[in-house]
Amino acid sequence: MKYRARKMGAFALLLALMASMVPGTGVRSGFHAEAKTEKKSADCKTLCGEALKAAGGSSKLKYTSTSAMDFGALTPSTRGKVKNIQYICDDKEAYSLCVMEAKNASGAKSLLKAIQKYKKANCSSDYLSDYSDSERKVFKNAVCGKKKNFVWYVALSPKKKDNNKGQSAIKKKL
Numbered sequence: 001m002k003y004r005a006r007k008m009g010a011f012a013l014l015l016a017l018m019a020s021m022v023p024g025t026g027v028r029s030g031f032h033a034e035a036k037t038e039k040k041s042a043d044c045k046t047l048c049g050e051a052l053k054a055a056g057g058s059s060k061l062k063y064t065s066t067s068a069m070d071f072g073a074l075t076p077s078t079r080g081k082v083k084n085i086q087y088i089c090d091d092k093e094a095y096s097l098c099v100m101e102a103k104n105a106s107g108a109k110s111l112l113k114a115i116q117k118y119k120k121a122n123c124s125s126d127y128l129s130d131y132s133d134s135e136r137k138v139f140k141n142a143v144c145g146k147k148k149n150f151v152w153y154v155a156l157s158p159k160k161k162d163n164n165k166g167q168s169a170i171k172k173k174l
Helices: 002-021 026-038 044-055 105-123 126-130 133-140 160-173
Strands: 063-065 082-089 096-102 143-147 150-155
Touching (some): 044 082, 044 096, 044 160, 105 150, 126 133, 150 160
Antiparallel strands (some): 082 096, 096 150
């Protein structure tokens, strides 16, 4: 009887080991699933840092905020769709960088539309009359985009090329 129980135990162990070698089953796959979830996704602050390094526009930025209320592109209804935000700007809010994480994919789409509307309204109105020529160019050459649940607005330089470098850095990190 003991021999039979030992043999059955060895057989069960052998089956468990074989099952662990098949992707998506067994003990081994559970371990890999945990390892994948432990990988931390990028956060807004990290993405801002990457964009600043790539675009090189950090010297004029003085204020930082993690409140959706501080970013002028967002309406009260779109603010509710923001999960996390990192907003950095200068005194006049001409030079600015904002990275937001939306609560879900449809929220990210709404946030991107709000930013595009903000950019279009600022570039075609009398709003820019208070700003210097270079600051106007910053507004006009700002870039915005979306990937996964992240949305960004990059206005770090009067040159669109530099702003695109910041955007590329964000995309690469995601």
